[in-house]
Amino acid sequence: MRNLIISVLLIGIFLIVGCVQQPAAETTEESVEVVEAEVIKVGFMGPLSGDAASYGESIKRGVDLAMKEMGLDNVELVVEDSKCEGKEAVTAINKLISLDGVVAIVGEVCSGATLAAAPIANENNVPMVSPSSTSPKVSEQGEYTFRTVPSDALQGDFGANLAYDRGYRKLAVLYTNEEYGLGFNNVLTESFAALGGEVVASETFERGAVDIRTQLTKTKDAEPDVIYIISNSPDSTVAALQQMTELGIEAAIFGSEGQKSPAILEGAGESAEGMVVTAVSSGTSGFIERHQAEYGEAPGPFAAQGYDAFKAIGLAVEQGATTGEEIKNALFGSDFDGASGHIVFDENGDVSGNYDVFEVQNGEFVLTS
Amino acid sequence: MIWPYLTHLLILIGIYVILTVSLNLALGYTGLLNLGHVAFFGIGAYTSALLTKAGVPFLLAFIIAGIFASIFGYLLVLATRKLKGDYLALATLGFSFVIYSLMLNWTGLTRGPLGIPGIEKPSFFGLTISSTYSYLIFVAVICILSVFVIYRIVKSPFGRLLEATRDDEMGLRVLGKNTFKLKYKAMMISAFFAGIAGSLFAHYITYIDPSYFTIPEIILLLSIVIVGGIASIKGSIVSTFVILLIPEALRFLALSSSILGPARQVIYAMILLGILLLRPRGIFGRVDLE
Numbered sequence: 001m002r003n004l005i006i007s008v009l010l011i012g013i014f015l016i017v018g019c020v021q022q023p024a025a026e027t028t029e030e031s032v033e034v035v036e037a038e039v040i041k042v043g044f045m046g047p048l049s050g051d052a053a054s055y056g057e058s059i060k061r062g063v064d065l066a067m068k069e070m071g072l073d074n075v076e077l078v079v080e081d082s083k084c085e086g087k088e089a090v091t092a093i094n095k096l097i098s099l100d101g102v103v104a105i106v107g108e109v110c111s112g113a114t115l116a117a118a119p120i121a122n123e124n125n126v127p128m129v130s131p132s133s134t135s136p137k138v139s140e141q142g143e144y145t146f147r148t149v150p151s152d153a154l155q156g157d158f159g160a161n162l163a164y165d166r167g168y169r170k171l172a173v174l175y176t177n178e179e180y181g182l183g184f185n186n187v188l189t190e191s192f193a194a195l196g197g198e199v200v201a202s203e204t205f206e207r208g209a210v211d212i213r214t215q216l217t218k219t220k221d222a223e224p225d226v227i228y229i230i231s232n233s234p235d236s237t238v239a240a241l242q243q244m245t246e247l248g249i250e251a252a253i254f255g256s257e258g259q260k261s262p263a264i265l266e267g268a269g270e271s272a273e274g275m276v277v278t279a280v281s282s283g284t285s286g287f288i289e290r291h292q293a294e295y296g297e298a299p300g301p302f303a304a305q306g307y308d309a310f311k312a313i314g315l316a317v318e319q320g321a322t323t324g325e326e327i328k329n330a331l332f333g334s335d336f337d338g339a340s341g342h343i344v345f346d347e348n349g350d351v352s353g354n355y356d357v358f359e360v361q362n363g364e365f366v367l368t369s
Numbered sequence: 370m371i372w373p374y375l376t377h378l379l380i381l382i383g384i385y386v387i388l389t390v391s392l393n394l395a396l397g398y399t400g401l402l403n404l405g406h407v408a409f410f411g412i413g414a415y416t417s418a419l420l421t422k423a424g425v426p427f428l429l430a431f432i433i434a435g436i437f438a439s440i441f442g443y444l445l446v447l448a449t450r451k452l453k454g455d456y457l458a459l460a461t462l463g464f465s466f467v468i469y470s471l472m473l474n475w476t477g478l479t480r481g482p483l484g485i486p487g488i489e490k491p492s493f494f495g496l497t498i499s500s501t502y503s504y505l506i507f508v509a510v511i512c513i514l515s516v517f518v519i520y521r522i523v524k525s526p527f528g529r530l531l532e533a534t535r536d537d538e539m540g541l542r543v544l545g546k547n548t549f550k551l552k553y554k555a556m557m558i559s560a561f562f563a564g565i566a567g568s569l570f571a572h573y574i575t576y577i578d579p580s581y582f583t584i585p586e587i588i589l590l591l592s593i594v595i596v597g598g599i600a601s602i603k604g605s606i607v608s609t610f611v612i613l614l615i616p617e618a619l620r621f622l623a624l625s626s627s628i629l630g631p632a633r634q635v636i637y638a639m640i641l642l643g644i645l646l647l648r649p650r651g652i653f654g655r656v657d658l659e
Contacts, residue, residue: 048630056630080620081630086581090574091377095620098373115486116576124373137486177473178482179578 040317041076042310043096045089045107045117048081051208051233054263055109056081058300059131062307062339063106065294070314082108086116093117097124104129104313104327106306111135111179118145126324127331129312131305134280135183139348144324146331146345148308148338149280150353152180155256156187158355159278163226163254164195172201172224172251174215174240176231181207184230184256200224207232210239213247220249227251232258238267245271254278261301265363272360276368280305280340281354287339308338312345376501382613383508384569387515389593389605391562397600397656398523399555400535402454404587405445405461408468409438409560411582413567415472415479418488418577427491431568438564439557441468446553453538465587472579484578491572508569515562520602522558531555532600535656596644598654607652615640 044063046056060079067077078100082092089108096102097120105121105128108114114133118141121128130138130147134155138147163171171192175181181204189199201222203215219227227249231237237259244253257279265272283291283304291299316330335344341354358365392406413434420430449460472479479485491498491507498504522528533541534548534555541548571577589612597608619633650657 049634050630053630057627079629081633083630086574086576086578087381091381091617094374094377095617099371112484112576112578112580115484116574119575137483178580179484182476182482 038074038322039076040074040322041078041100041102042313042317043078043080043093043100043102043105043107045080045082045092045096045105046109047084048079050083050085051235052084052110054234054261055132055232055301056084058303059106059109059306061291061295062131062299062303062305063310065291065303066307066310066314066339068294069290070311070318072314072317075314075317078102082113082117084108084110084113086113089113089117090120093120093128097121097126102126103322103324104316106131106309106313108133109302111138111183114138114145115141118142121145124324125328127313127328129309129331131309132302135179136187137183139350143349144328146309146312146349148305148312148340148343148351149302150351150355152184153187154353155278155280155355156184157191158353159228159254159256160188160191160195160197162276162278162357163228164192164197166252168226168252169197170200170222170224170226171197172203172219172222172227173199174203174205174212174219174227174229174231176207176233176236177204178207178232180232181230188228188230205231205236205240207236209233209236211243212236212240213243216240216243216247216249220247224251226254228254228256229259230256234258234261234263234267237261237264241268241271241275252276257301260358260365265360265365269363273363275360277358277360277365279356279358281356283307283339284337284341304339308340308343311336311338312343373501376505378613378617380501380505380508380573382609383505383512384566384573385590385593385609385613386512386606387562387566387569389590389597389609390516390519390602391559391566392590393594393597393600393602393605394519394523394531394562395556395559396594397598397605398528398535399531399552401446401461401552401556402458403461403556403559404458404591405464405468406559406563406590407582407586408465409442409563410567410570410586411468411472411579412438412441413564414571414577414581415485415567416564417568418485418571419478421489421572422485426493427489427572428493431491431565434568435561435564438567439561442556442560443553445560446549446556450549450552462587465582465584469579469582472582479579482578482580484576485571486576488571488575488577490575504573508573511565511569515565516602516606519558519562523602527551527554535600592641594651596641596651598648598651600656601651601653604651604653611644611652612641 047053048056080092082089109132111133114130121144122142127144132149134149134152136151136153173185175185201219205212253275255275255277260277260279283299312334316327319330321327321330357368359368395401395403416437417430417434445464452460473481498507534551538548593608593612597604616637624632
């Protein structure tokens, strides 16, 4: 009997949480409700908790800014936390499409999650515009998957050329053992070798690892003149930089775009000095100023790409697209100057690369080219 | 339309019911504090995905996924036969890490962190399960069959021996029973069902990578079993619904998007704590594990 009471109670909790709160949710959505026009819902899914949450937050700011500037009063943004995990992303996209009836989605942030959600977007004819999934495989996910960030295939090549042009010939790579790191490393090492340089070490670590001494010791023995860090985990990068200083490694340090994070400057301090970071564009000067004015901070990673992802969808809606299919068709015709550069999607839904080069000088990222 | 979303959740719940009920067989009924269940899940997922990619028919790959996981179950018990309690827990946790590392680093076979994309939907006897509705029916059939089989096992004389192994292993050995044999049999059955759950998961999500089979997943499975109650099939089933649906219900809370991520997790944790404070042995728990 007691068991029964408890189970009834639990089911009650659900129903209360599930049903009673639902009307309340609608009144606090982030847009101004308009009576006459039909409301078009656009979804946002990305990590708002977990170790990649800082990317999700920064992208969300870009999206919010775009939404505010465009002033589309018939568009409503529905936000879901998908934690950068495949299973969560599939749940979130199902919820957004079937329950909220979104016609387009900004997201996911991580490549693995985007790849898991893409088949569902295709099946339901809902375009997904990822602001930050850089895996080359995202290109092959069908016509409903777009992104406003260039594929790793482009950045690896750019990084290899940059290091070679600066006169470095012996490259060591330190990358995270995940989709992103592995893909980037493959392109980087191949391009560098093709240019005539030598790849003397290529070591890997787990995302979030904070003891990288073993890999660094091996790297040190290989005597590289430049070390390229590919990571999307600020904690690991801070550890790697500090431990390089500890071990007395004197090679030049390059980093992928994930390294352009204030957390790394704070954490690593002196050790980060002189690090060169290749990053996808952090935004035009106009965008940076407007972001600064709105949030009192410089844009975080991929904020500009988030802005562009929403803007591309917003422009499609402005042109009168109301269904997923119409938005997809309009996206293929997109041609505008966004926050990260000129946005034109090719037949795979990819954009061409706009990269910046930063150098850490006196504890700050300074744009060098 | 709410149905595609609910269908998706029910499919996940079906897969997790198989996983947690089978975990309960080893952990609750037999008293093997097994933290390696997620490895069997992963082995099943990878085996089935790789076999169908190589052209093996789905049903065969599905069965082999279970059998393959089952073999690993035997090996795990064999390797840890002298351990129990906390020590067994630690050793089986190690087993999860070993399998995870294999998936991550044996890139020639598993493509490592790149994962396996484009796993095909199941097809057998000339029909392909492509829509999520038919997949739900398929999962429901397998789930009911699995739960039924495990239910019959725990209610059989063999099941009583398993419970005796948990409560008084020494006593059972005095009576001349081979407890090692009981343990590996229980573990093999448990691993078999985890393996087929893995296969169901892989062919549903169609993209797997090693990150699915790590610590957070172990914690999820354990909390479902513990919240449901040790050695209670009914408990595991109810608790799977509760634990998988609470975070979904919380999606509808009127939270501002700036605190949405963390707030959902805090509330989720508080509900779990609340359940365990009210029912220290879980919702339908009967026994304590030492």
